[in-house]
Amino acid sequence: xxxxxxxxxxxxxxxxxxxxxxxxxxxxxxxxxxxxxxxxxxxxxxxxxxxxxxxxxxxxxxxxxxxxxxxxxxxxxxxxxxxxxxxxxxxxxxxxxxxxxxxxxxxxxxxxxxxxxxxxxxxxxxxxxxxxxxxxxxxxxxxxxxxxxxxxxxxxxxxxxxxxxxxxxxxxxxxxxxxxxxxxxxxxxxxxxxxxxxxxxxxxxxxxxxxxxxxxxxxxxxxxxxxxxxxxxxxxxxxxxxxxxxxxxxxxxxxxxxxxxxxxxxxxxxxxxxxxxxxxxxxxxxxxxxxxxxxxxxxxxxxxxxxxxxxxxxxxxxxxxxxxxxxxxxxxxxxxxxxxxxxxxxxxxxxxxxxxxxxxxxxxxxxxxxxxxxxxxxxxxxxxxxxxxxxxxxxxxxxxxxxxxxxxxxxxxxxxxxxxxxxxxxxxxxxxxxxxxxxxxxxxxxxxxxxxxxxxxxxxxxxxxxxxxxxxxxxxxxxxxxxxxxxxxxxxxxxxxxxxxxxxxxxxxxxx
Numbered sequence: 001x002x003x004x005x006x007x008x009x010x011x012x013x014x015x016x017x018x019x020x021x022x023x024x025x026x027x028x029x030x031x032x033x034x035x036x037x038x039x040x041x042x043x044x045x046x047x048x049x050x051x052x053x054x055x056x057x058x059x060x061x062x063x064x065x066x067x068x069x070x071x072x073x074x075x076x077x078x079x080x081x082x083x084x085x086x087x088x089x090x091x092x093x094x095x096x097x098x099x100x101x102x103x104x105x106x107x108x109x110x111x112x113x114x115x116x117x118x119x120x121x122x123x124x125x126x127x128x129x130x131x132x133x134x135x136x137x138x139x140x141x142x143x144x145x146x147x148x149x150x151x152x153x154x155x156x157x158x159x160x161x162x163x164x165x166x167x168x169x170x171x172x173x174x175x176x177x178x179x180x181x182x183x184x185x186x187x188x189x190x191x192x193x194x195x196x197x198x199x200x201x202x203x204x205x206x207x208x209x210x211x212x213x214x215x216x217x218x219x220x221x222x223x224x225x226x227x228x229x230x231x232x233x234x235x236x237x238x239x240x241x242x243x244x245x246x247x248x249x250x251x252x253x254x255x256x257x258x259x260x261x262x263x264x265x266x267x268x269x270x271x272x273x274x275x276x277x278x279x280x281x282x283x284x285x286x287x288x289x290x291x292x293x294x295x296x297x298x299x300x301x302x303x304x305x306x307x308x309x310x311x312x313x314x315x316x317x318x319x320x321x322x323x324x325x326x327x328x329x330x331x332x333x334x335x336x337x338x339x340x341x342x343x344x345x346x347x348x349x350x351x352x353x354x355x356x357x358x359x360x361x362x363x364x365x366x367x368x369x370x371x372x373x374x375x376x377x378x379x380x381x382x383x384x385x386x387x388x389x390x391x392x393x394x395x396x397x398x399x400x401x402x403x404x405x406x407x408x409x410x411x412x413x414x415x416x417x418x419x420x421x422x423x424x425x426x427x428x429x430x431x432x433x434x435x436x437x438x439x440x441x442x443x444x445x446x447x448x449x450x451x452x453x454x455x456x457x458x459x460x461x462x463x464x465x466x467x468x469x470x471x472x473x474x475x476x477x478x479x480x481x482x483x484x485x486x487x488x489x490x491x492x493x494x495x496x497x498x499x500x501x502x503x504x505x506x507x508x509x510x511x512x
Contacts (some may be wrong), residue, residue: 001411008112094136094172095121099145102138111174114138117147118154124164128392132168136206143183152192152212153182154217160195167197173204177230181303181480182209189219191237196222196251202259214278215246216264222249227290229258229270239268243295248280248308253282256285256315263291266305272298273333274305283308290315296323300367301333302326302357307372310340312379314351323356323384326393329367330357331384335397336370343377348404348431350380357479359386363394368424372398376432379405386412386419389444391436393417395424402432407440415442 035481095108095115102116108124113119115494118135124213125133141153149155160166173179184192188382189212193200200223210217217236218225224245233244243264247254254277263462268274281283285304292303293316302311303317303326315323317331324330331354334340342352354365369508381392387484391410393400395418407417421424425439434440 021498023414024180027106028348031125050229053274062249062381065277070114071383076407093241094134096136096138096174097121097318099141100139111138119147119159122159122166122169126163126165129165131165132170133166134170134172135383137178137180138171138174140179140181142181143185143209148185148188149192150188151194152189153185153210154180154190155192156198156200158191158221159196160198163315168199168201170201170203171205173206173230177206177232179206179208181206182211182236186211188212189217190214191220193219193220193223193225194249198223199226200224201226201228202231203228206234208233208234210232210236211238212236213263216243216266218245220245220247220249220252220254220283222251224251224253224255227254227256227259231259232436233259233261233333234263236264238266238272240271241266243267243297245275246274246278246280247283248278248287252280253284254279254286256290257288259290261290262294264295266297267298269298273335274301274501275326277304277368279304279306279310279338281307281310285313285374286313288313289321293315293319293324295324297324297326297333300326300328300335302330302359303332304340305329305333305335306340307335308338310338311344312340312342312352313344313347313354317352317354318357318384321394322354323358325358325360325439326360328359329363329369329394330359331355331364332366333368334362334366334368334372334374335371338370340372340374340397341377342374342377342405345377347378348379350406352379352383354379354384356383359387362386362412362419364390364412365392367394367396367406368400369396369399372399374400376400376402381405381407383469384410386410386415388412389414391416392434394419394421395426396421397423399425399427403429404431406433406435408433408435410436412460416445417441 025027083186092294094112096102096113097116097118098114099116102114103408104120106113106115108115108121115124115438121135122133134359135454143153147155147159149158150155156169160169180190182188188210190207192215196483202225212219216238217233219242225245235242238246243266244261245254251271252316263278264276266275266278275297276292277285278301285306285308287310296302297305326333332340357364366379367390383392386392386394389412391409391412394415400418410416412419417434417436418426419442421444424482428434
């Protein structure tokens with residue numbers, strides 16, 4: 001507790017400081033229109049995070065901890081007009097920042113007294129020995145922002161390296177949202193996070209205009225980024241990897257519980273990968289909701305390129321009229337060592353949806369390559385265009401374990417649904433369905449393996465139809481509920497070993 005007697009003939013702004021039991025400072029924000037009148041005594045009593053403010057005509061017998069700041073600044077509203085005895089007053093959960101009109105000399109604890117920089121806002125939290133900092137932006141942050149570095153408009157590596165006690169930062173846009181834009185600044189990300197062990201949460205913000213390489217919009221290494229509802233990461237570009245976001249480095253994670261990643265591009269021929277998101281070898285990306293749409297990569301992974309771990313539980317990769325585009329793997333491209341889970345074990349719903357994506361080469365929905373692995377628990381791969389091959393999914397050199405979900409409505413010259421080629425392996429079981437009108441599962445090339453069996457779905461009709469590209473016309477195997485099938489192709493025809501359908505072969509090894 002603390003008390004202070006205001007001198008005669010002085011009307012002043014009051015700044016209140018408390019000494020906690022552990023001797024750590026705490027600043028109570030007092031609205032700037034609060035008037036303290038001559039002869040008035042103020043008692044403020046803290047009970048957890050709620051403060052009781054009392055007025056006395058005589059001084060209470062308390063040790064003074066209050067500090068008078070700002071001299072005799074005049075105000076127009078009296079204390080009686082503003083509050084009554086025993087009024088509860090809860091401190092703001094935020095420090096407020098107004099990058100244009102704020103002043104770092106302000107308290108930052110009300111929307112009327114914002115500070116100017118994130119650095120000052122972090123200092124306020126650090127002075128309270130807080131490991132978490134909640135910061136609300138009252139104005140957009142533009143490319144001329146004072147704390148920008150060559151790496152990022154908001155360089156959290158620089159901001160947090162000198163404030164090691166702060167582990168978590170939540171950055172929120174006020175009202176209908178605020179924009180953080182890099183403008184015309186070249187070769188710089190909007191958010192640059194290259195510092196171990198930190199957690200940055202974004203809420204109600206638009207991140208745009210980035211030109212970082214890698215990481216056009218956001219670069220993250222060795223830290224965690226949480227993207228929540230109201231966040232839009234849009235119209236950022238890179239000449240290398242990750243037009244919207246780039247994540248790599250030990251301990252690096254992105255969790256997307258909402259928001260939109262849209263209109264971002266990875267431009268350069270041959271190296272432009274991950275138009276929306278690039279997940280590096282040591283990176284991790286979890287999508288719990290939201291949308292990744294209308295992004296483009298010159299090479300591969302228009303929506304997402306994955307060499308690390310990715311868990312796409314819900315949400316959309318592409319949408320009607322706003323599909324992602326790339327030469328290969330317009331929706332998702334699985335690169336070296338990539339591991340992807342679509343849906344979650346035990347789930348059974350049409351999400352996530354990989355939809356309306358368009359490739360100019362192959363793999364409209366997904367390309368699985370370079371020894372990567374994908375487990376498909378539930379969701380839908382639909383209405384994608386794979387151009388020459390693999391409308392829905394193309395398995396080049398990797399494994400697709402399809403335990404649920406549906407592949408339907410996709411188009412391509414060869415293999416509308418799923419194409420298995422080169423060192424590709426395809427397993428299909430449980431509730432999985434491939435329902436294209438032609439070539440739902442298409443075996444292409446030499447020595448390809450497909451295993452289909454152990455279904456639990458109650459399907460009266462076929463679950464899939466398996467075809468090859470023919471020698472001379474190939475064979476067709478309808479896969480019926482309850483059957484177990486293993487196929488290995490040999491020079492454009494296949495041998496069959498299974499039960500539940502005929503297995504007779506001609507002298508060339510083709511199905512009769």
